[in-house]
Amino acid sequence: MRKIIKALLNPRKAKLSPDKQVLRGSLDRNISLFKKEIFAGDDTVVYRLFSTNNPNSLRCAVIFIDQMIDRESLMKHVIRPLMKKSIDATQLAGSIDYIVDSVITIDGANVENSLGKIVPNILQGESLLLIDGYSTGVILNTRGWAMRAVEEPQSESVVRGPREGFTEGIMLNLTLLRRKLKTPKLRFHLTKLGQQTKTTVAIAYIDGLASPEILKELNRRLNNTQIDGVLESGYIEEMIKDSPLSPFKTVGHTERPDIIAGKLLEGRIAIFCDGTPFVLTVPFIFQELFQANEDYYKNFLLASFDRIVRYMAFFITTSTPAIYLSLITYHQEMVPTPLLLSISAARDGVPFPTVFEVIAMGLVFEILREGGIRLPTPIGQALSIVGAIVLGDAAATAQLVSAPMIIVIALTAISSFAIPQMLGLTVIIRLIFVIIASFLGLYGYIFAVIGLVLQLTSMRSFGIPYMANMGSLHPQDVKDTMIRAPWWVMYWRPKFLANRNMVRQRKEANR
Amino acid sequence: MKRYIGFLCLLMVTTLGCWNYREVEELGIVSGVGIDKQENTSNYQLAIEIVNIKGGQDGQINHHPVITQGQSMFDSARNTILRTGQRAYWAHATAAVISEDLARDGILSVLDWVSRDAEVRSDIWLFVSSEKDAKSIFLTEPDLNDLVSFKLADMVSAHNSVPKFIPKELWKFKQELSAPGQSPTLPTIRIVENNGQKVPEIWGTAVFRKDKMVGWLDGLESFALSYALPKNAFGLIILPTTIEGKSGVVSYEVFGKTTMHSATFAGNRALMNVQVDLQVGIADLEGITPDYRETTILRMLEEDVSSFIKQEIRQVISRVQQEFKSDIFGFGGVIRQQLPHIWKDLESDWSEEFTKLDVRVAVNTTIRASGLLTAPIQMRD
Amino acid sequence: MKAEVISEQQGISIVLLFILGNALIISIGAQAKSDIWLAVLIAIGMAIPVLTLYARLHYLLPGMDLFDILQYGFGSVIGRITGLIYVWFAFHLGSRVLRNFGEFIITVGLEETPQLLPISILAILCLWCVKEGLEVLGRFSNFFTRFVVIMVLGTSLLLLTEVDFSNLSPFLYHGMAPVTTAAFKILTFPFTETVIFTMVFSNFQKKSSPYKIYLIGLILGGLILFITITNEVLVLGSELYETSYFPGYRAVQRINIRNFIQRLEILAGVTFLISGFVQLSICLLATCKGLAKVLNFDDYRFIVTPTTFLMVTMSILIYNSIIEMNRWAVEIWPVYAAPFQLGIPVVLWLACELKMKLKGEYPA
Amino acid sequence: MFILLVLAYLLVGCAEVFLWETKDIRKIGLFGTLLIGSLILSALMLLGVDIPSPTGFFEKLILSLS
The missing domain is CATH 3.30.420 (Nucleotidyltransferase; domain 5)
Structure with a gap:
């Protein structure tokens, strides 16, 4: 299935041949190579020519891209030593190793002569040092560009818990994680993805905890991806996810280092992508949609209660419209008489059928939500006023919509915010439920629920059943699903993930 | 697998006839x-x-x-x-x-x-x-x-x-x-x-x-009937009472009532026992002031209630037996449950047998409360 | 193709839901009148050795399902023919379940809706499920078991206020004969219908798993059935139990706690739909697997679609009315099903034991 | 109506076979036989032809035995 879709979507593998050229012996020729061919027409590339200090002075050049490098360190550690130092021809002895070894004081310097390796490095903010008469250049680690500081993530705010969030720089992100997991078993594998963007992608896991099979599978999928650009981890997510057509996500994402650290400790694998604060985790299963990092920081009873509230919110937000619809159009006998009479009175004079009311009001709410997200805050407030007063109150007074329907929609909408991880998803589920319920009543609704559970149970994320633990009754399986067990009973890591190293804590130590 | 969902949707759209769909206001x-x-x-x-x-x-x-x-x-x-x-x-x-x-x-x-x-x-x-x-x-x-x-x-x-x-x-x-x-x-x-x-x-x-x-x-007989049946019934019992030469009316409020039907074997006939236990409170005294703190008077009042209820129940049972010949008390069912071997003989002709059935009624009353007053309101000259 | 292994918990859930399936909603064993609870208990007692026998077959020949075992025990030709008969049995049972289900929805809820519609939707869901395979069904059942059990026991609990214990007495008023007949009928529907699992299960996690799955599933399912049926009779009385097509539904209608918790019939519908879905999927799976095995195909998934279509048509064809359906369930089915559920398995078991002894393949 | 039914069967049948990974002729044969059988039965039902219930035979048999 997956293969077919992929084949349909990518008819031909775009072939980007690596640059096979190498540097020449002459500085001028090399410079013109860059100027005329490689970076032709790119005015942001800076070519700085200078000479060393000795009698038969060596002509040198540094090539870099403006604003992508740390100019200070380039000047201090490369240009100044070269210009000040007198270099003897004997010391060079046909190789520029001496310069790397004894002259340049920068931390990273590699001698390289293949353009295929040099060019991408320049594009990533390194500088290239060329010396006349040598067919090799030195790649200097001068990366440094302006970056956002570590801030609290907007999308996942907490009351209690660390306030730091990932930024767009992958190395900083890795550092943030490393600071939380000070173990040599924490492994980072760096690869590049995207023929054009050459985005750095890091796979992070704890050796001995992460399942080797899942790791192998992940690497296989990453290697199979052929894409020209990776701008955000969402690209990777869609390329490697299981059940590609399902709206349910099988790859998790977060902006918070503490969540990533927690997931790694459970035996999961994280995928960092350069240029985005969103880090992916695999495997991702259904219960994680209902977990929040704060659950683990506060009292377990309150956390468990919150979890249950979230599951209830999921039920309410997906099912209320469908149940309301089927109750008042199919199963009127199940509504208590006074309630039925008041609904009947409220609906008297409303011109639209209930199905239409449900679907239309649901859509109106979605439009309001979507309209509000990308607006600046002051306009967003105006929008909510319009939504509440014009659509809610006025429509009910004008008898265009019945009042109970507005209550139902409002309830649905509020509940959907309790599980932010599923915002878009619940809309789809709700719509399907409503459509089926509109012609088979509650029986149709139950069919739809069966279908939903079937879809969920048939899904897998990297070989792990999506609904793992959701049906089980073993205490150790239940501990982190509907409830959050106290830390002092979470002896083992999740069984389905880390079956090699199960022990999370020693029982005896906590007595 | 997703194509089945697609197929399902197709099926739904084409069949959206909504046979049982009824708007509530219609x-x-x-x-x-x-x-x-x-x-x-x-x-x-x-x-x-x-x-x-x-x-x-x-x-x-x-x-x-x-x-x-x-x-x-x-x-x-x-x-x-x-x-x-x-x-x-x-x-x-x-x-x-x-x-x-x-x-x-x-x-x-x-x-x-x-x-x-x-x-x-x-x-x-x-x-x-x-x-x-x-x-x-x-x-x-x-x-x-x-x-x-x-x-x-x-x-x-x-x-x-x-x-x-x-x-x-x-x-x-x-x-x-x-x-x-x-x-x-x-x-x-x-x-x-x-x-x-x-x-x-x-x-x-x-x-x-x-x-x-x-x-x-009628209503009063129904009152007795509900006391004869094993179901909840409360209500008031109003009794003309004569104590120490003075006569008046006492109202009792029933707090609890249990009625037990049981069938026993007497000779070679079935005998129904209707055992009623009443828990009442004195709710209203009119015309008399019996000092119910006295045990003897209390017992007397209780006895009054018991005999009144017993008489009422007996009356309604005999009326139903003689006039209607219809076992609305479910005595037959009790016999069937408790004495199944006898029931097998009676079953075929139960409406006739019912009229001849001996029923023993026993009522036991306990006065549990007397409202807010520990004693009748005393008048002193 | 990777063999589908099923865990004990999943297996128990499937067996449990399968047993509950239709039995929850249709009146079974009504001729025992007020002694029906005894009939259920006797039926559970009778079912234990039968199900142990099914488990024994799995234990003797691990990795095989009934169709393989038939060919092993009876030889290739006779084995295939009996296999084909079992395919018919599973197919027929599936059609019956489908029809019961359709009649239920039409009778209690959507009188004006054509029966074909709910039937086809359910069938399509089953088709999807069967294509996904036994493991998915196992996880599905595992997920839903707790809801079904909670709902069934919860409604029973809520019904306690309506219970009238005189409905159960006198004890054995009509003697033992109707009780044993009823027990036999309950045995064949639903308990030993589990013979269908021998066609579906083949690989287990442990060698002793089949015993656990069959017996724990039977006992849990039997107990829940016992509780609900007893409750229904306690609430409705045996007369009403006998004259209702769907006594479970009728009983739940009675729930009324302070005029607030009332009108919960749909709960009975929900449990029936979910367990009926599992039951139907198992029947469909058995039919397809059997047909593929008997005709020597390595995979069953390719015939699921036409088989489902055929089952839907069959379910409409099979009875003319709900009256006929009820007669089948009560009168014909026990006699019809006995050879499939009791006769052939016993003979097969003897044949296998003998053959293994002769060949010296007997497991320790 | 009849044409719709045939079309629906045809559509489902072709779609299904198209998505198979291995198109074995025996498999297609069995698939087609079952599908056509089902089509014929449902077509007959649609046309209102009275088809005797296939289980009626068992019913008579069992009733005559008991």
């Missing part, structure tokens, strides 16, 4: 029905009370019975469409009143549709009209924003405090009808004047033999 919600036999024909005549709501923010309920005729129950129920344009929706019906003529002819034909149809719920309350037809009950004027049926349902739900009738749900009636050694009863409704208005009142009991009504018990 329903004629039936709250109650009066069932009559039409004069001179064998047709049914139904007085269907339909909730007619005027919509808007503050809905108003109009009282509005619809009269229809038809050859059968179902036929006449369907014929409402001709009169109102709305299909009657029966799931919220709370009361069905059956006319006496119909009840005497046999109630089974009425009940068949009511219990066969999936829409009518089996917890609908059944009544027999003691007026000349059932229609007139629904033609009385209820208060504003109320309906006769809802009023009847309210009365029924409070029956424990005034056990002058025995409410019966449809399923209970059917169960009694089909249970061996048991005959059903139904409460009856009459119309009384209240403040110049004609209002329905539930008062008394219609006694059935099998499915045919055979007679009435």
Whole structure:
């Protein structure tokens, strides 16, 4: 299935041949190579020519891209030593190793002569040092560009818990994680993805905890991806996810280092992508949609209660419209008489059928939500006023919509915010439920629920059943699903993930 | 697999005919029905009370019975469409009143549709009209924003405090009808004047033999009947009492009542024991001031209550035995359960055997409370 | 193709839901009148050895399903023919379940809707499920078991206020004969219908798993059935129990706690739909697997679609009315099903034991 | 209606076979046989032809035995 879709979507593998050229012996020729061919027409590339200090002075050049490098360190550690130092021809002895070894004081310097390796490095903010008469250049680690500081993530705010969030720089992100997991078993594998963007992608896991099979599978999928650009981890997510057509996500994402650290400790694998604060985790299963990092920081009873509230919110937000619809159009006998009479009175004079009311009001709410997200805050407030007063109150007074329907929609909408991880998803589920319920009543609704559970149970994320633990009754399986067990009973890591190293804590130590 | 979802959706869109889809405001919600036999024909005549709501923010309920005729129950129920344009929706019906003529002819034909149809719920309350037809009950004027049926349902739900009738749900009636050694009863409704208005009142009991009504018990007899039956009944007991030469009236409020039926073997006949335990409180003293702090007087009062109830129960049992020959107490069922070997002989001719059945009634009363007063209000000169 | 292994918990859930399936909603064993609870208990007692026998077959020949075992025990030709008969049995049972289900929805809820519609939707869901395979069904059942159990026991609990214990007495008023007949009928529907699992299960996690799955599933399912049926009779009385097509539905209608918790019939519908879905999927799976095995195909998934279509048509064809359906369930089925559920398995078991002894392949 | 039914069967049948990974002729044969059988039965039902219930035989047999 997956293969077919992929084949349909990518008819031909775009072939980007690596640059096979190498540097020449002459500085001028090399410079013109860059100027005329490689970076032709790119005015942001800076070519700085200078000479060393000795009698038969060596002509040198540094090539870099403006604003992508740390100019200070380039000047201090490369240009100044070269210009000040007198270099003897004997010391060079046909190789520029001496310069790397004894002259340049920068931390990273590699001698390289293949353009295929040099060019991408320049594009990533390194500088290239060329010396006349040598067919090799030195790649200097001068990366440094302006970056956002570590801030609290907007999308996942907490009351209690660390306030730091990932930024767009992958190395900083890795550092943030490393600071939380000070173990040599924490492994980072760096690869590049995207023929054009050459985005750095890091796979992070704890050796001995992460399942080797899942790791192998992940690497296989990453290697199979052929894409020209990776701008955000969402690209990777869609390329490697299981059940590609399902709206349910099988790859998790977060902006918070503490969540990533927690997931790694459970035996999961994280995928960092350069240029985005969103880090992916695999495997991702259904219960994680209902977990929040704060659950683990506060009292377990309150956390468990919150979890249950979230599951209830999921039920309410997906099912209320469908149940309301089927109750008042199919199963009127199940509504208590006074309630039925008041609904009947409220609906008297409303011109639209209930199905239409449900679907239309649901859509109106979605439009309001979507309209509000990308607006600046002051306009967003105006929008909510319009939504509440014009659509809610006025429509009910004008008898265009019945009042109970507005209550139902409002309830649905509020509940959907309790599980932010599923915002878009619940809309789809709700719509399907409503459509089926509109012609088979509650029986149709139950069919739809069966279908939903079937879809969920048939899904897998990297070989792990999506609904793992959701049906089980073993205490150790239940501990982190509907409830959050106290830390002092979470002896083992999740069984389905880390079956090699199960022990999370020693029982005896906590007595 | 997803293509099956697609197929499903396709199926849905094409079949979106919505067969059972009914908008709630288009329903004629039936709250109650009066069932009559039409004069001179064998047709049914139904007085269907339909909730007619005027919509808007503050809905108003109009009282509005619809009269229809038809050859059968179902036929006449369907014929409402001709009169109102709305299909009657029966799931919220709370009361069905059956006319006496119909009840005497046999109630089974009425009940068949009511219990066969999936829409009518089996917890609908059944009544027999003691007026000349059932229609007139629904033609009385209820208060504003109320309906006769809802009023009847309210009365029924409070029956424990005034056990002058025995409410019966449809399923209970059917169960009694089909249970061996048991005959059903139904409460009856009459119309009384209240403040110049004609209002329905539930008062008394219609006694059935099998499915045919055979007679009435009035409210007071029904009171005794509810004490003889193993069910909850509270209410007041008003007794003229004479103590130390002074006579007056004592009212007792019943807090708890248990009735046990048991069958024993006496000689070669079955003997029914009806054991009633009452827990009462003194609620009202009029004309006398018995000092109930005295144990002897307390015992005397208790004895008074016991003998009164015992006498009432005996009276109603013997009346039912002699006059109606219908086992509305379920004695047969008790014998069947407790003495099955005897029941096998009695079963075939139970309605005859029932009249000869010996019933022993024992009442035991305990005065548990006396309101807020520890002693009668004392008058001193 | 990777063998589908099923865990004990999943297996128990499937067996449990399968047993509950239709039995929850249709009146079974009504001729025992007020002694029906005894009939259920006797039926459970009778079912234990039968199900142990099914488990024994799995234990003797691990990795095989009934169709393989038939060919092993009876030889290739006779084995295939009996296999084909079992395919018919599973197919027929599936059609019956489908029809029961359709009749239920039409009778209690959607009188004006054509029966074909709910039937086809359910069938399509089953088709999807069967294509996904046994493991998915196992996880599905595992997920839903707790809801079904909670709902069934919860409604029973709520019904306690309506219970009338005199409905159960006198004890054995009509003697033992109707009780044993009823027990036999309950045995064949639903308990030993589990013979269908021998066609579906083949690989287990542990060698002793089949015993656990069959017996724990039977006992849990039997107990829940016992509780609900007893409750239904306690509430409705045996007369009403006998005359209702769907006594479970009828009983739940009675729930009324302070005029607030009432009108819960749909709960009965929900449990029936979910367990009926599992039951139907198992029947469909058995049919397809059997047909593929008998005709020597390595995979069953390719015939699921036409088989489902055929089952839907069959379910419409099979009875003319709900009256006929009820007669089948009560009168014909026990006799019809006995050879499939009791006769052939016993013979097969003897044949296998003998053959293994002769060949010396007997497991320790 | 009849044409719609045939079309629906045809559509489902072709779609299904198209998505198979291995198109074995025996498999297609069995698939087609079952599908056509089902089509014929449902077509007959649609046309209102009275088909005797296939289980009626068992019913008669069992009733005659008991």
